Amino acid sequence: MANINNKDAPSLEWINTLRKRFPTEQEIDRILTRKMTNRSGPEYVPMSVSSLVRCIESLLESEIGSDFDIEDAKWLSGGASKLQLSFSLRWKPRNDEYEVHPLVLRMEPAESIVETSRLREYQLIKAFEGVVPVPPVYWHDAEAKHLPYPALIYGFAEGVTKPAKAKSGVSGLGTHLPSDLQKKLAPQFVDHLAKIHTFDFRDKGLTAFDIPEVGTTQCAEWGINWWERVWEEDCDEDVPLMRLCAAWLRDNLPVLDRASVVHADYRLGNFLFTEEDQCITAWLDWELGRIGDRHQDIAWTTSRAFASFSEDGKTLMTCGLMPESEFLAQYEEKSGLIVNPRTVHWYKVYNDYMMVALTLGTGYRIAKGGKTHQDILVTWLMGIGYMLLDEMRSLIEEAP
Template identity: 50%
Template sequence: MPEILSRAALPQSLMPCHAIATEGTPMQPSSTVDPAVVDKDAPSPEWIADLSRRLPTEPEIERVLTRKLERRLDGPFTWPTFPEIETGLHSLMSAELGSRFHGVNHTKWLSGGASKVQVYFELSWTDDAGNAALTPMVLRMDPAASIQETSRRREFELLRAFRGIVPVPEVYWLDDMADHLPYPALVSGFVPGVTKPTGGSKSVSGLKATIDSDLRKSLGTQFIQHLAAIHNHNVDDPELRSFQRPDGVREVLKFQINAWDRVWQEDSDFDVPMVRLALAWLRDNVPDVDRLSVVHADYRTGNYLFTEDDARITAILDWEGGHVGDRHEDLAYTMNRMFGSDDEAGRFLVSGLMPEEQFLQEYSEAAGLPVVPQSLQFWKIFNCVKTVIISLATAYRISATRKTHQDVLVAWITGTEGVLLEELRLNLEEVF
């Protein structure tokens, strides 16, 4: 793997373009902090406050992004030991269960998860029915930094909101302020299943997903039905307590643009004019939305579990980026060619399941909602910008500063920047 250069090692021609990278995009207030003195690896309170002022977003997202910057001085990520994790679980379970808690057994690492540390364990307790039980569970915990900083509280609330509506893991307890565990975390139930067929694609993290032909119809039907149910859910569900939003539908969408613009300015070390152009275009072309929906924001093959013997989806995973927004964001994201593959006849299959036209038609029928081409194009560009920011800015920074538990995978993600930038360029060409 190529060596990741520190900024101090860069030649003058490749030094960071702070003056441009921190100035924001058209229609946004200018920075009051001299960009020449900004150290993104040791951000000052003044610069953090300046970002918050210029790029307002939802209070919970503001809290998470601010926490990310404040933790940059904490040093590299170090793997918690099992004794440390078990001590944290004992503390959390004792606080939540009192005398009903009996012990934690058989802790082990779970594979997968580019963003979060995942640990399997078995909880010995007296369950809610009053029976002695040994229950398989999963601890889902932040590392020092992720390729996408998200709120464990919001993930917890989404899992609670969708119980009985779509298949999700049962969620039990939350430690979003890391009062008990080394980092913010939640505890959910363990769900059986696989994320891809045993003999399927060996690609990274669900990329270029390949589904066996005999599984496509059954999984595809469920995949669409569950997405339709998510988008038809009441966005004012009382379980979604941390999903505060401004008045006005368009302001909700602008908050999403602000959040990713802020991440770009927090994490990027190089000016990329195409990113600035795309962010400016997004601000100028926010679409009208006929209704707000819960957006999963990472809905694709690789982020659901299914059992191979009966082709049943057992759990939809990775709700961490979920928010209130436009359903077309999910549709555009799911259709990304990174997440699908070609069938035997050479046709592209969305998430390895079905052709694009069939996907959109069956979704519209299941959801009872139209698919608006102009909105789909807007969110294709938005998702391109988002993935470029993750690859070119955040993945680079957390790899270089050793903040992630998935150092090899995250460093690999930085190498996808050329493909992602080309996809962004092609989508921008369609609107200019």
């Protein structure tokens, strides 16, 4: 705890102490270590579109040569964690005629509310092409050799995250869908999750992922080590309930029965659909994805934070689409996998712990340090952390 008052300029000794104390996946360790070693560096400084385009040009020249043009570059709004710039690329992807593709640059700020790997995000999206709807992904600059911060470039997918007339809160929370849309989207929603969890991920180029050992608690240990390390790195407030929760999670670690790809943010608001035919066209935000326990997704998707009531106001609908019992029954039928309620409950506590670490710990740290382009939003999100703490307490009290 010697560095408790110097987390804005952590020593290499303290960083290495945390690495040894909280062992996790190699790529997660790399990005968290990078975050800490860069923390004493400069604050986030807004950059011009033209300067960023020059960086994109450098990346593309290394990938496809110089025969291309970038047009219509502009910032995209929204998102608490990443900077996004849209542009059109005029190039010859098939070495014959020029084509124009609408693309998006997705890039870290100086420090994000959630530090993740652009390489892992790139590999996951690439692996799921043709399995579930995903946007096309093209290139990455995971080491920031060309761009100011790590980034990837992916293509636009058609669709919307909510009906044109629907109202919602931040990140799609509180979206109410009409019943006819629920009936069309719900089967696709369950089917895609089943396909993700039963996907044979081996030999699919997921080199940035470690695979936890089935029949052990390694997967859960890696997870809690990840987020307890983040809490220790970023928090400036002693919250006894966080220490109690970490201890409870370690005392009740679930055994992994099957290793699956976990999306880790599978919910309403993170997929696109077309309003005319009501088909899901792309799953977004794979940045927290891991190879782990499918129950993590089940716990996240069935969270009350993403639920809404049916039109009659009587039935709580999972992600605004269907009753939880129906969701779980359809999932088991389509995936052929059993849902263990005790493991789901553990991951509900785990998910809350993660979100408190990000809101009360990381959100505070990056806003205080001027490291993010979304300082107002992440400061607002800190208020949610205390509600999550109370939910976490209740879940521990109710644990089977």
